[in-house]
Each structure stands twice: as structure tokens, then as C-alpha cells.
Amino acid sequence: MSIVRTRIAPSPTGQDLHIGNAYTALINYVFAKKNNGQFIIRIEDTDRTRFVEGSEARILESLRWLGIPHDEGPDNGGPYAPYRQSERLDIYKKYAEELIAKGHAYYCFCTPERLAEMRQDQEAKHLPPMYDGLCKKLDPKEAKKRAAGGEKHVIRLNVPDDGVSTFHDIIRGDISFENKLIDDQVLLKSDGFPTYHLGVVVDDHIMKITHIIRGEEWISSTPKHILLYQFFGWELPQFAHASLLRNPDKSKLSKRKNPVWVSDYKTKGYLPEAIKNYLATMAWAYPGGKDIFTVLEMTQKFTLEAVQTTAPIFDTEKLRWMNGEYLRMKSDAEIKDLIKNFYTDEKLDDALLINILPLIKDRMKLLSEFKSLAGFFFERPRELERPLQESALKIGRDALNNCDWNHDAMEKSIREAAEKGNVKAKDVFMELRVAVTGKTVGPPLLESLEILGKDETLKRLTTK
RNA sequence: GCCCCCAUCGUCUAGCGGCCUAGGACGACGCCUUCUCAAGGCGUAGAUCUCCGGUUCGAAUCCGGAUGGGGGUACCA
Numbered sequence: 041m042s043i044v045r046t047r048i049a050p051s052p053t054g055q056d057l058h059i060g061n062a063y064t065a066l067i068n069y070v071f072a073k074k075n076n077g078q079f080i081i082r083i084e085d086t087d088r089t090r091f092v093e094g095s096e097a098r099i100l101e102s103l104r105w106l107g108i109p110h111d112e113g114p115d116n117g118g119p120y121a122p123y124r125q126s127e128r129l130d131i132y133k134k135y136a137e138e139l140i141a142k143g144h145a146y147y148c149f150c151t152p153e154r155l156a157e158m159r160q161d162q163e164a165k166h167l168p169p170m171y172d173g174l175c176k177k178l179d180p181k182e183a184k185k186r187a188a189g190g191e192k193h194v195i196r197l198n199v200p201d202d203g204v205s206t207f208h209d210i211i212r213g214d215i216s217f218e219n220k221l222i223d224d225q226v227l228l229k230s231d232g233f234p235t236y237h238l239g240v241v242v243d244d245h246i247m248k249i250t251h252i253i254r255g256e257e258w259i260s261s262t263p264k265h266i267l268l269y270q271f272f273g274w275e276l277p278q279f280a281h282a283s284l285l286r287n288p289d290k291s292k293l294s295k296r297k298n299p300v301w302v303s304d305y306k307t308k309g310y311l312p313e314a315i316k317n318y319l320a321t322m323a324w325a326y327p328g329g330k331d332i333f334t335v336l337e338m339t340q341k342f343t344l345e346a347v348q349t350t351a352p353i354f355d356t357e358k359l360r361w362m363n364g365e366y367l368r369m370k371s372d373a374e375i376k377d378l379i380k381n382f383y384t385d386e387k388l389d390d391a392l393l394i395n396i397l398p399l400i401k402d403r404m405k406l407l408s409e410f411k412s413l414a415g416f417f418f419e420r421p422r423e424l425e426r427p428l429q430e431s432a433l434k435i436g437r438d439a440l441n442n443c444d445w446n447h448d449a450m451e452k453s454i455r456e457a458a459e460k461g462n463v464k465a466k467d468v469f470m471e472l473r474v475a476v477t478g479k480t481v482g483p484p485l486l487e488s489l490e491i492l493g494k495d496e497t498l499k500r501l502t503t504k
Numbered sequence: 505g506c507c508c509c510c511a512u513c514g515u516c517u518a519g520c521g522g523c524c525u526a527g528g529a530c531g532a533c534g535c536c537u538u539c540u541c542a543a544g545g546c547g548u549a550g551a552u553c554u555c556c557g558g559u560u561c562g563a564a565u566c567c568g569g570a571u572g573g574g575g576g577u578a579c580c581a
Binding site for chain 1: 505506507508509510511514515516517518527528529530531538539540541542543544573574575576577578579580581
């Protein structure tokens with residue numbers, strides 16, 4: 041039994057790691073670790089037209105931030121380096137030519153213009169858009185000569201006209217496609233770069249990937265990959281296609297309708313543990329119905345067979361709840377560091393933070409909520425949420441002016457003054473709250489005032 | 505159009521032929537606690553298990569079809 045090896049193969053074509061990639065990365069990672077195997081990252085940068093500078097670095101950084109470590113990859117290397125397809129061009133060329141020699145691929149000299157015309161024609165006739173096989177009829181020797189002579193060309197897969205390609209999907213069972221419906225896919229582009237289909241099969245084989253776990257958008261190209269494995273005479277890996285994450289309107293999760301970059305969630309103040317846990321519940325249900333579990337716990341119980349077949353909607357409401365749960369599990373010292381890390385360009389005092397935290401940690405679901413909850417500790421509110429009621433405020437101000445500065449003394453003083461003034465105590469509390477914090481909601485008032493101090497509190501009560 | 509995948513509360517799901525008058529979680533709502541808001545506790549509403557056939561003594565669970573949703577259909581991944 042060979043060692044289990046899984047991989048994700050992101051393309052550096054976006055500004056960061058897509059949350060959908062994080063989701064498949066998590067499944068791949070957990071499955072590998074469950075089986076004491078290895079998890080690999082391979083960068084599939086074969087489309088120069090969509091290449092985004094710096095994307096790879098940000099993808100790797102997001103994976104690191106999430107805490108999904110890889111055993112081999114473009115940054116840490118490994119026995120099958122390089123892990124960047126643009127650096128492996130010779131390999132793909134060699135294998136494409138091997139296919140040609142075996143008659144399983146052919147040179148194609150059709151121009152993009154001819155192909156466009158052909159497709160238009162097919163559309164008019166209500167035929168499925170497929171390559172018409174013009175260059176397949178070329179004499180192989182002649183074609184080889186033309187290609188060698190520098191004529192612009194691609195290499196296409198020679199798909200058999202009959203038969204059926206079937207593969208077993210661990211999550212979904214057997215899936216079959218009729219060969220005659222499979223297009224003669226381009227394998228090597230005219231710029232010498234492979235297409236995904238060639239690159240992925242060659243590299244997965246060379247890198248000894250045992251389980252291909254990817255999104256369901258790849259199901260319909262899997263038969264092409266199966267054919268390739270057969271033509272090369274290679275052992276087939278196992279396949280598993282996980283469902284795609286969706287927008288609330290059920291379409292494939294997209295940046296038009298949702299934040300999709302991992303960094304978006306980091307910026308919003310989500311914790312990596314919460315994101316991973318939430319992503320995990322999208323793919324798989326923990327036995328016994330547990331909602332909150334760590335990646336380590338998941339690693340013990342996970343099976344691919346139990347992965348969801350239905351495509352879930354990515355609902356940030358539940359993610360928010362989960363984030364709050366994780367925040368509350370942390371110690372004050374940990375939260376302090378998280379907050380300081382989150383608000384990097386502000387100098388927040390450690391001692392003050394530690395004092396504040398017990399008052400706000402239960403009220404905070406996202407790190408980004410810290411400022412609206414506790415901002416008043418650091419600066420006077422610029423404006424008040426609503427106008428003050430002077431009579432109730434005055435009672436509170438006088439009560440605080442004449443008492444010791446501790447919770448019990450303040451409470452006693454305020455309640456007595458309220459009763460004397462024939463005002464509800466809670467109204468006095470509220471006026472004080474608005475005057476001091478600027479808001480009608482927030483952490484417990486008296487505890488906050490203890491921290492804020494008598495001088496600062498009274499200043500806020502009088503200068504308004 | 506053609507090919508493929510999927511189908512249980514608004515959302516995420518449990519369920520793998522009798523234990524289901526369908527369980528849990530998020531969200532919603534109500535109550536308790538209370539200086540506000542949370543957190544916590546307790547509760548309520550919410551699903552004719554998409555529909556129609558079939559198999560079976562018995563179906564959310566198995567089979568077929570329909571419908572709906574999604575994905576694919578590129579010298580993009």
C-alpha cells in the first residue's frame with residue numbers, strides 16, 4: 041500500500057486564496073493526515089494571460105495563516121520539485137510527444153479564427169461545440185515536419201469515437217461519459233505551455249498523488265484525464281469530487297456576490313480556526329452532530345465517503361456565530377494579542393486591554409467589532425448616539441461626584457440618588473452610558489467606569 | 505442545445521427499510537438573568553422529507569421517470 045498523497049493545485053490568477061480553494065485544501069489536508077500521508081501544493085501557472093503578480097505568495101500566506109501546512113510545495117520544495125508548472129515545460133512537451141508517437145494525440149494547425157468560425161457554424165446547426173477533427177486527418181509524418189519547421193500549432197488529444205469512459209468517484213460512485221461526446225482537448229498550447237488537463241495528469245503521476253480531491257467543476261473533464269492515464273499506461277489515482285460552495289442565490293461562489301478571498305475574512309476579523317471549522321461543516325458532518333471541532337479532531341474521524349454530495353450555501357451568519365464561539369474559548373491574553381495583531385497601526389496599551397477584555401469578550405463575535413465596543417476607553421466619543429436628558433444625567437453626575445470609585449459604592453450612590461430624584465435608576469444608568477460612551481449599548485457601565493477612572497468619567501459628564 | 509452532478513426546516517445538516525407523529529445547529533421569536541447590549545439557561549415557531557409512479561407487510565431511506573437547482577461544454581483553471 042503506497043503512502044497517501046493529496047494535493048491542491050491553485051492557479052495564481054486571483055488576488056489571493058479563494059475560499060473555495062481553502063475548502064478543498066482543508067479536505068485534502070485532513071484526508072492525507074488521517075492516513076498519515078502527505079499534502080502537497082503545486083502551482084498551476086500555465087495561463088500567462090491570467091497570471092497575477094504576487095498571487096502565489098498571497099495564496100501561500102493565506103494557507104499559512106489558516107494553518108493548513110503542506111509537506112511539499114513551491115516554497116519548501118520536496119522530492120518532485122519544481123512545484124510550479126511554468127518551470128516544468130520540458131516535461132509536458134516530452135509527454136505530449138510521446139502521445140503523438142503512440143497515435144493518441146496529434147498536431148493541430150487550426151487558427152483561432154477557423155475554430156471560432158467552426159463553432160459558430162455548429163451553434164447555427166444546434167450541434168454541440170466540438171473540434172471537428174480536421175487536423176486529425178493530416179498525415180502524421182507531414183504534420184510532424186510542419187511542426188518541426190516552426191509552424192504554429194497545438195497538440196490535441198485523440199479521443200476515440202466509440203466506447204465509454206468510466207471512473208469511480210469516492211464521494212459519488214461511478215460516473216460514465218460516452219467518448220464520442222468528449223472533445224479532442226488541446227493538451228499543449230501554441231506557446232508551449234500545457235493546458236490544465238495535460239499538466240495535471242502528468243504532474244499527479246510524477247508526484248505520486250494517490251487521491252485527486254477537487255471541486256465538482258472538474259467532473260466533466262475527468263474522462264479526459266482517465267483517457268490520458270490509459271494512453272500513458274499509468275495506474276489510475278482515486279478520484280473524489282467535492283461539491284462547490286455557493287452564493288445565497290445558489291450559483292457557484294463568486295466574488296461578484298460574496299467575499300471570496302481568505303484575506304477578506306481575515307480583514308473582517310474572522311479567526312482561522314473558525315473558518316476551518318465552518319468550512320469543514322460544509323464538507324462533512326462530525327459523527328454525533330458536533331458543530332464545534334478542531335482540525336485535529338476532524339482528522340481522526342474524517343472519511344471521504346461521508347463527504348456531502350449537495351452543494352452548500354456559504355452562509356456567513358453561522359460562520360460569525362462560530363467565530364464568537366472560538367473567541368470565547370480563548371484566554372484574555374490570547375485575545376489581547378489577536379486584537380493587537382488585528383489593529384496593527386494603533387498602539388493599544390496592554391494593561392488597559394487586559395482590563396477591558398473581560399467586559400467585552402462575550403459581546404464580540406469578530407475582532408473588527410472591538411473598536412465599536414471598546415473604542416470609548418481609548419478616546420472620548422466624537423458624537424453621541426442620541427441627545428442627553430439633562431435631568432437624569434445630572435442625578436447621575438452628582439451621585440458619581442460624591443462617592444468612592446468602586447462598583448458597589450457607585451451603584452449604591454446612583455440608586456439612592458435616583459430614588460430621591462424620583463427617577464428610574466436604569467434611566468440614570470442609560471444617561472451616564474450615553475454621555476460616557478456615546479452609545480446606548482456597550483459593556484457593563486460601572487465596571488467600565490472603574491477602568492476609565494473618576495477624572496476622565498467626570499470630564500465626559502460635564503463637558504458634554 | 506448537449507453531457508454530467510445534486511435534491512430533508514430560511515441556512516448547514518442527522519437519517520443509510522420499521523426506533524421518524526423526522527433529531528441537532530445557525531438564524532428568528534418568547535421567557536429567565538439584568539444598568540444597555542451580549543453571553544448563558546429554558547422554551548416556541550419552522551420540513552405534506554420536490555413531485556409522480558414502482559418494489560415491499562412497511563420508504564425520507566431502494567428503483568424508474570418528471571421537475572427544479574448546479575456544474576461543464578476554451579490554445580481558463
